[in-house]
Amino acid sequence: MIEQTTTEVPPQTADTAADTAPPIIAATDVVKTYDTGKVRVPALRGVSFAVARGEMVAVMGPSGSGKTTLLNCLAGLEEIDSGQILVDGTDIATMDDRTKTDYRARNMGFVFQFYNLLPVLTAVENVELPLLIAGVKPKEARRRALESLDLVRLREWQTQRPAELSGGQRQRVTIARALVNDPAIVWADEPTGDLDSETADEIITLMRTLNRERGQTFIIVTHDAGVGARTDRIIRMRDGQVTDDGLGNTRTTDGMSADGQATPIAASR
């Protein structure tokens, strides 16, 4: 096979901000094994990558490849066996639980399935809950919750309960809740998983706008190639490893093309 060669030099002068500014997330050789007593599952097998502040990154890969585990570890919700994770230069593994929880409450927003809306609370009550837990005064919490509902264009729906909202509206409330503390990083695990393609598109458009306007860093786990295509880059995982970091660094595995065009996300289990 004839390889097309070019004489182009890699673009080293572009993206100067990303080159000079320290990354907001830096993972180095992260290893995580689940030990259930019966079986040991190597969920992350030496994961390294960095994310620049303000980037919007998708994490894609087959079911079981370690995407949720990665997000949980990056956010400090789960401990890692070895390696290092720096968030804004801070090694969260060194924090005690209370400091970690506090750090998350101040700096991170979550759009996670396990962290669903509470059915008995109205939209605005759901959104203000993290603030009340963090000790913000009720009046101030309500003001900020309504501001956050404004961002997702749901202020008029503030008194509706989750069951009285559409799937897309519910997900927008979840996003409003994730944004209510103005976090530097928003983690989303399958944020469009349960939505039809039109609503999914609306959600990703909203996230993209918030990312651009507010400079927040978004890390989005998704199976949806359409969602992936709307982000700045796609980190591809397989078998607990990053096979392509979307910056030209690839690790050869079956079905992976060097230009990242292949989408090897067919279920492999």
Ligand SMILES: Nc1ncnc2c1ncn2[C@@H]1O[C@H](COP(=O)(O)OP(=O)(O)OP(=O)(O)O)[C@@H](O)[C@H]1O
């Ligand atoms: N709490 C746990 N205990 C034991 N094994 C686990 C646990 N959580 C995840 N695993 C295993 O770790 C591996 C990675 O799981 P993970 O949930 O990170 O995959 P994923 O890429 O998010 O998959 P999906 O796309 O299906 O959500 C899988 O083999 C899974 O069975």
Ligand SMILES: [Mg+2]
């Ligand atoms: Mg998952």
